[in-house]
Amino acid sequence: MVVFTYDKTIEGLLTAVFYAYEWKTFPDKLIGEDEPHPMFTTEHYHIVTDSARSARVWNGLVKKLPKKACNMLMHLWLSEEDGTDMLFFRYIRKVFDSPGDVYMDFTDPDILDAKQIAKKVSCEARYLIQFVRFQKASDGTFFAPVSPRYNVLPLILYYFKDRFADQKWMLYDTKRGYGYYYDMKNIVEITLTDQDFMEGGRLDEKFLAEDEKTFQQMWRSYFKALTIKERLNPKVQRQNMPRRFWKYLTEMQEE
Numbered sequence: 340m341v342v343f344t345y346d347k348t349i350e351g352l353l354t355a356v357f358y359a360y361e362w363k364t365f366p367d368k369l370i371g372e373d374e375p376h377p378m379f380t381t382e383h384y385h386i387v388t389d390s391a392r393s394a395r396v397w398n399g400l401v402k403k404l405p406k407k408a409c410n411m412l413m414h415l416w417l418s419e420e421d422g423t424d425m426l427f428f429r430y431i432r433k434v435f436d437s438p439g440d441v442y443m444d445f446t447d448p449d450i451l452d453a454k455q456i457a458k459k460v461s462c463e464a465r466y467l468i469q470f471v472r473f474q475k476a477s478d479g480t481f482f483a484p485v486s487p488r489y490n491v492l493p494l495i496l497y498y499f500k501d502r503f504a505d506q507k508w509m510l511y512d513t514k515r516g517y518g519y520y521y522d523m524k525n526i527v528e529i530t531l532t533d534q535d536f537m538e539g540g541r542l543d544e545k546f547l548a549e550d551e552k553t554f555q556q557m558w559r560s561y562f563k564a565l566t567i568k569e570r571l572n573p574k575v576q577r578q579n580m581p582r583r584f585w586k587y588l589t590e591m592q593e594e
Contacts, residue, residue: 340367340368340377340379340380340381340382341364341365341366341368341380341381341382341383341384342366342367342369342370342376342377342380342382342383342384343355343359343366343369343370343384343385344369344370344371344372344374344383344384344385344386345369345371345372345385345386345388346371346372346386346388347371347372347424348388349393349416350388350390350393351386351388351393352369352393352424352427352428353392353393353394353396353397354386354387354388354389354392354393354396355369355386355428356396356428356431356432357389357392357393357395357396358386358392360435362384364382364384366384366425368425369424369425369428399435400412400431400434403434403435404434404442405442408442411442411453411454412427412430412431412453412457413494414456414457414458414460414461414494415427415430415453415456415457415460417460417490417491417493417494418456418457418459418460418489418490419489419490420456423456426449426452426453426456427453429449430449430450430453433447433449433450459488459489460489460491460494461494463487463488463489463491464487464489464491464494464495466487466581466584467485467487467491467492467495468495468498470580470584470587470588471485471499471510471587472587472588472589473503473508474541474542474547474551474555474589475547475550475551475554476546476547476548477546477547477548477549479507479548480507480508480509480520481503481506481507481508481509482508482509482511482542483508483509483510483587484511484512484513484537484541484542484587485510485511485512485513485587486512486513486514487512487514490512490515492510492512492517492518492519495510496510496519496526499521500521500526503521504523505523506521506523507520507521507522507523508520508521509521509529511529511531513537516530516531517530518530518531541586541587541592555589555592558589558590559589559590559592562590
């Protein structure tokens with residue numbers, strides 16, 4: 340078994356593709372640098388991430404694939420599902436080794452799997468856009484903690500930048516321990532070492548702006564006033580508004 344170890348970044352994976360073609364040796368398995376080697380490993384190669392080489396591979400993909408297929412690959416990577424990196428690697432090989440439009444060949448199980456996983460990631464990004472609820476902190480920043488199934492924050496940033504261009508805001512992925520802060524000019528990636536200011540997926544009350552409680556109460560009252568009790572359908576509600584998002588939704592909190 341041929342094993343490549345790399346740093347588990349997309350740049351590292353693209354570098355691995357570059358060296359695989361240069362060495363004419365292709366991995367049976369990709370693992371992280373600190374992961375134990377599988378049994379029956381016959382050859383092992385350690386890949387050092389190289390931005391120039393990874394860029395060459397990506398530029399080659401851009402020339403071979405339409406924009407929607409390149410976007411699909413990014414969605415696939417952000418899924419973080421087990422075996423995704425090896426699926427990504429096989430997909431790229433098929434693109435480079437095939438003279439035709441292999442990305443449309445859904446009879447190929449790898450091409451089909453990649454598309455289906457990317458579709459799930461895209462759906463999760465749409466859910467997040469719908470169900471993010473910002474809370475105004477005492478310093479005026481609008482803060483929203485989230486914990487999506489997939490690593491979709493990079494896919495939704497510019498929606499919020501366009502939608503809330505005149506406000507400072509922060510989106511924070513509590514599951515992955517990172518987020519993004521927008522200062523009305525730039526978006527920067529951040530990591531919070533202390534998360535004691537959050538309670539149950541929401542800002543602790545002592546960190547809220549003075550008028551935030553009032554606005555939350557008004558929103559809950561509005562939501563309640565629009566509800567027609569006779570037409571409540573909990574099953575359909577859970578289908579359209581998955582329960583895992585409820586802890587972040589102001590309208591779903593008890594009075």
